[in-house]
Amino acid sequence: MPSFLHLSSDQLDQDLVTEWYKDRAAQISQKTGLTQNALHLLEIGMESGVIGLREMWNTLLVLNYLIYDCECSCLNLVEFQSKDPLEIVKLMMSKVSCFMKN
Numbered sequence: 001m002p003s004f005l006h007l008s009s010d011q012l013d014q015d016l017v018t019e020w021y022k023d024r025a026a027q028i029s030q031k032t033g034l035t036q037n038a039l040h041l042l043e044i045g046m047e048s049g050v051i052g053l054r055e056m057w058n059t060l061l062v063l064n065y066l067i068y069d070c071e072c073s074c075l076n077l078v079e080f081q082s083k084d085p086l087e088i089v090k091l092m093m094s095k096v097s098c099f100m101k102n
Contacts, residue, residue: 018052021045035064070095
């Protein structure tokens with residue numbers, strides 16, 4: 001069971017709500033591998049006016065592309081975040097070059 005104790009507070013403020021969304025999206029992606037569900041959660045937050053979620057949403061969007069379109073199914077959020085941007089571009093381009101050959 002995920003622990004959100006670090007988010008407990010007597011006062012609910014914007015930063016706390018933003019952190020909850022980010023933490024929960026990361027847990028969904030990491031524990032289930034369902035990046036699309038994590039993206040949907042962040043979209044709900046952004047549509048509800050929660051600020052500070054766009055960067056995490058962009059990260060998960062690229063990860064989702066790599067997993068489903070580039071078939072890098074063994075990649076998870078922690079591994080993705082630890083990769084150098086050049087490595088990410090190379091992964092993305094490897095699939096594009098396959099399409100160009102066909």
